[in-house]
Amino acid sequence: MNQPAENRQSARPGLWLPVWTLAERELIRFLRQRTRVIGALGQPLLFWILFGAGLRNSFQAPAWSKVLGRELTYQEYFFPGVAVLIVLFTAIFSTISIIEDRKEGFLQGVLVSPISRLALVLGKLTGGMLLSLIQAGIFLALAPLMGISFGTVQFVLIVGFLALLAFALTALGFVMAWPLDSTQGYHALMSMLLMPMWLLSGAFFPGGESGWLSWVMRLNPLTYGIAALRRLLYWDHTLPSSIGLPSLATSILVTVLFAVVCIGLSVVLASRQSSRNAR
Amino acid sequence: MLSLVPAIAVRDVRFAYGERVALNGLTFAVYEGEIFGLLGPNGGGKSTLFRILSTLLPLQQGTAQVGGFDLTTQQAAVRQILGVTFQSPSLDRKLTVQENLKHQGHLYGLRGADLQSRIEQGLERLGVADRRRELVSKLSGGLQRRVEIAKSLLHRPQLLLLDEPSTGLDPGARIELWKYLRELRQGMSLTIVVTTHLLDEAEDCDRLGILHEGQMVALDTPDALRSSVGGDCLTIRSRDPERLASDITGQFRVTVQRVGDQLRIEREQGHDLLREVVAQFGTSITSVTLGKPTLEDVFVQRTGRQFW
Numbered sequence: 001m002n003q004p005a006e007n008r009q010s011a012r013p014g015l016w017l018p019v020w021t022l023a024e025r026e027l028i029r030f031l032r033q034r035t036r037v038i039g040a041l042g043q044p045l046l047f048w049i050l051f052g053a054g055l056r057n058s059f060q061a062p063a064w065s066k067v068l069g070r071e072l073t074y075q076e077y078f079f080p081g082v083a084v085l086i087v088l089f090t091a092i093f094s095t096i097s098i099i100e101d102r103k104e105g106f107l108q109g110v111l112v113s114p115i116s117r118l119a120l121v122l123g124k125l126t127g128g129m130l131l132s133l134i135q136a137g138i139f140l141a142l143a144p145l146m147g148i149s150f151g152t153v154q155f156v157l158i159v160g161f162l163a164l165l166a167f168a169l170t171a172l173g174f175v176m177a178w179p180l181d182s183t184q185g186y187h188a189l190m191s192m193l194l195m196p197m198w199l200l201s202g203a204f205f206p207g208g209e210s211g212w213l214s215w216v217m218r219l220n221p222l223t224y225g226i227a228a229l230r231r232l233l234y235w236d237h238t239l240p241s242s243i244g245l246p247s248l249a250t251s252i253l254v255t256v257l258f259a260v261v262c263i264g265l266s267v268v269l270a271s272r273q274s275s276r277n278a279r
Numbered sequence: 280m281l282s283l284v285p286a287i288a289v290r291d292v293r294f295a296y297g298e299r300v301a302l303n304g305l306t307f308a309v310y311e312g313e314i315f316g317l318l319g320p321n322g323g324g325k326s327t328l329f330r331i332l333s334t335l336l337p338l339q340q341g342t343a344q345v346g347g348f349d350l351t352t353q354q355a356a357v358r359q360i361l362g363v364t365f366q367s368p369s370l371d372r373k374l375t376v377q378e379n380l381k382h383q384g385h386l387y388g389l390r391g392a393d394l395q396s397r398i399e400q401g402l403e404r405l406g407v408a409d410r411r412r413e414l415v416s417k418l419s420g421g422l423q424r425r426v427e428i429a430k431s432l433l434h435r436p437q438l439l440l441l442d443e444p445s446t447g448l449d450p451g452a453r454i455e456l457w458k459y460l461r462e463l464r465q466g467m468s469l470t471i472v473v474t475t476h477l478l479d480e481a482e483d484c485d486r487l488g489i490l491h492e493g494q495m496v497a498l499d500t501p502d503a504l505r506s507s508v509g510g511d512c513l514t515i516r517s518r519d520p521e522r523l524a525s526d527i528t529g530q531f532r533v534t535v536q537r538v539g540d541q542l543r544i545e546r547e548q549g550h551d552l553l554r555e556v557v558a559q560f561g562t563s564i565t566s567v568t569l570g571k572p573t574l575e576d577v578f579v580q581r582t583g584r585q586f587w
Contacts, residue, residue: 111334
């Protein structure tokens, strides 16, 4: 069998050029759809303001808040939960586009290109992660209003952790979106799986220390995401550990594992050749 | 000149979607530098073959090499030398023409000034350079298809796969497209594989494989395929076809087929017969044409089915 002429070969794409180009595409598409910007940032912000005001009087601050030496309002308690909700919504919006990419035909062009399937997955995740960081960053700028202040190191740690969490949640969205053919199916999974996962992570209310709810929280990977963010926000205080608030090391470790598992699954799914990929 | 190096070598390929067999033991080769057509009615197996060759579908049985690389074990190498133009566009409609091509270039490891000059060249050649800053969604179907082709040629593939390239093109644009494909084949020494269900598009190919129910029922140049049917085809119109038919049969001992008010005669050296028929029965003939059998005739002869 004849080998193809060497001079016809163009450069191999490598890993980072395709990852960056796919991520850049996500950013451009996002910014061209204003409704998405409003949806991913506006809705959590609205939740924060409305629930913060509505639940102010019925909120019972968790035991660990005594360490702060001041009263923990519901709005302040809810603050990291809203930041994570912004990340979650952005992850959902950027992975629901996989279904659109498949329908509109863009995906088939990427699949026949010589990039590795890892690059395909990381491109999508990096796009989602950057969008999350931009939006969560805007929200975090509101922290001083809550009386939460942070230094540069703390800010870098928070952003770094949010990037990790965004990777994990976008990868989870990828695993859910890849096998689906309709956005309706995704909406069903979103309300049955993603929203309960967020509600039962300590984001919305402190969980009990016993009973079935405590087990759900213990098994919910997002509990660890919320806990790590909360601990980073109160960097100067040593908050006692509990089921709803595991230690920082445990929280980061679980979040890393969660991200690795979801990314691995994404790559496995994307590597399968299937008639669904052709239109 | 066509070389005899196979750009594609397919051996005994079978593919089934569950119970439904789409490809049933295909063996054929496409040579470097030719325009190879895959002709067949919808459902004949063209699309499945296209998806396998473009690496979207796995090989279930059999072997296939593209540009000398194994389709199963050397997928990345195959993808590197392959350009694919899909029937349904793979462009991102929310991006501009320029942005689409830039991302495409990056996926193939191209960047910087080299990429930019390729983009400009490609858009220039396809006559869409002045639309480069427009969103793809703003372009007509025909222009989108041109951008699609520019996109698939950006990395200068050795082999271009085109799925139903004329879909959505008006006749003028189709003629332009084929002119361009022939130029490409010359200029870039590109091998082109085209799937089509249009008979006159199939005529433009160097060689043609006819797919029917997952099998290659014929493979040759369009001319050779047609002449395999039986020489020339004489079509005669007459005011009284019945009588003319029996006259011609009596006089020349040939088989005359009556289709409506037309008489069809398949015969080698049709021009000799034409001359004699006109000399003898000129007064009762309204019009007469002499032509090669069509590819539709080939399909009907090989499969015993109507093409449409």
